[in-house]
Amino acid sequence: MATETVLATAVSNGVGKACCKSGPGYATPLAAMSGPPEKLIYVTALYSGTGREQPDYLATVDVDPNSPTYSTVIHRLPMPYIGDELHHTGWNSCSSCHGDPSASRRYLVLPGLISGRIYAIDTMTDPKAPSLYKVVEPKEISEKTGLAFPHTSHCLASGDMLVSCLGDKEGNAKGNGFLLLDSDFNVKSRWDKPGHAPKFGYDFWYQPRFKTMISTSWGAPKAFSKGFNLQHVADGLYGSHLHIYKWPEGEMKQIIDLGNTGLLPLEIRFLHDPSKDTGYVGSALSSNMIRFFRNSDDTWSHEVVISVEPLKVENWILPEMPGLITDFLISLDDRFFYFVNWLHGDIRQYNIEDPKNPVLTGQIWVGGLLQKGSPVKAVREDGTTYQFDVPQIKGKSLRAGPQMIQLSLDGKRLYATNSLFSAWDRQFYPELMDKGSHIIQIDVDTEKGGLSINPDFFVDFGEEPDGPALAHEMRYPGGDCTSDIWI
Secondary structure: OOHHHHHHHHHHOOOOOOOOOOOOOOOOHHHHHOOOOOOEEEEEEEOOOOOOOOOOEEEEEEOOOOOOOOOEEEEEEEOOOOOOOEOOOEEOOOHHHOOOOOOOOOEEEEEEOOOOOEEEEEOOOOOOOOEEEEEEOHHHHHHHHOOEEEEEEEEOOOOOEEEEEEEOOOOOHHHOEEEEEOOOOOEEEEOOOOOOOOOOOOOEEEEHHHOEEEEOOOEOHHHHOOOOOHHHHHOOOEOOEEEEEEOOOOEEEEEEEOHHHHOOEEEEEEOOOOOOOEEEEEEOOOOEEEEEEEOOOOOEEEEEEEEOOOEEEEOOOOOEEOOOEEEEEEOOOOOEEEEEEOOOOEEEEEEOOOOOOOEEEEEEEOOOOOEOOOOOEEEOOOOOEEOEOOOOEOOEOOOOOOOOEEEOOOOOEEEEOOOOOHHHHHHHOOHHHHHOOEEEEEEEOOOOOOEEEEEEEEEEHHHOOOOOOEEEEEEOOOOOOOOOOOO
């Protein structure tokens, strides 16, 4: 394919939009909101943990309502190995490189959480049919850095990529830290300085204007990879800490223990406006949204701003069920955030124009363990029981609970998948093993607030050619509010 054709195709799919005379992405978050509407989504799709001996793959989904293949998988790129457990994804370059005309958002970074491999996927040559560019083998990563279980990746303004790793090759949390790759996916080194490894690893976000990076805590791979065991929390195999690093030096300057209010703090986001020194983290097990903020002495503090109360239930493994906040995101104008309760089954929208006092503006049930027809019921104080109405889409019942979410640049369309991690899917929503995942789209009222299901969009991974698959994280070719960082 000629270079001119490649570039034209990339621009038409939002890859190079607004980047012709500069680097990738957009100069500001508000400029990104004016970007073109999404036409494609890349989705990690898994057979790992399902019992099907097939490789995980990257699915390309058509989300252009004017396309004849709207709401379908139009391409599948299988990985060369079986058992990767593709999970989170990132870019080789994003809006943090906007000032570098030599940079381009070409490669999607696909870590295999269980295998330890990291795949580089070329999405620019043919955005509708990505191809494998390179594989970073776990042996090389482990030998050079001692790291394994790669999870979150972010591009850096330098052209390097930073990847959080959750343990050593034996699955011990003590071996976790941050992997630095160069622009061609060569292993450079650990980013964190010796003696400055976090207690546990998971997600991270950096904010150069305040010379800070903050990372979160899931747990030891040898624990979470086998499913969730509440005793492992008491045994200290799961985290409750935020790790405050000096950026870009990699020296830890503070650890915040969130205690019982912040068990399993997973996703973390600063506000997109790079001049703001505050953001949020979602605590999964405690089911709290926690705001972090910088103090005048350059230390950091936190406060709980939303608590999702556990529900008393019957016919479940515990007498009370947490919401389990497993993902959240912030709109590019920093007006709203959205989070999911994977077990309860709802997606919520909050106005955060006052970051200290989020206001609930939208809520919708799109699955969960408490939907009508489930054996599990919520119990009121008077002993009566209730369940939630969950609509069908295109005649299909919604399975499991909302898990990963992605928001359109203009903030008007929210996409949701329903697979968390194969071992946990099997434990909490075993029907996913037989019926597979799906993607749904929620229409968002950005004026008054509110959420409603798009009845015309439903991507059913239960009907995949090689059998039902698990769908996890989603990315747009041109970047999004969970991949791009402004500096």
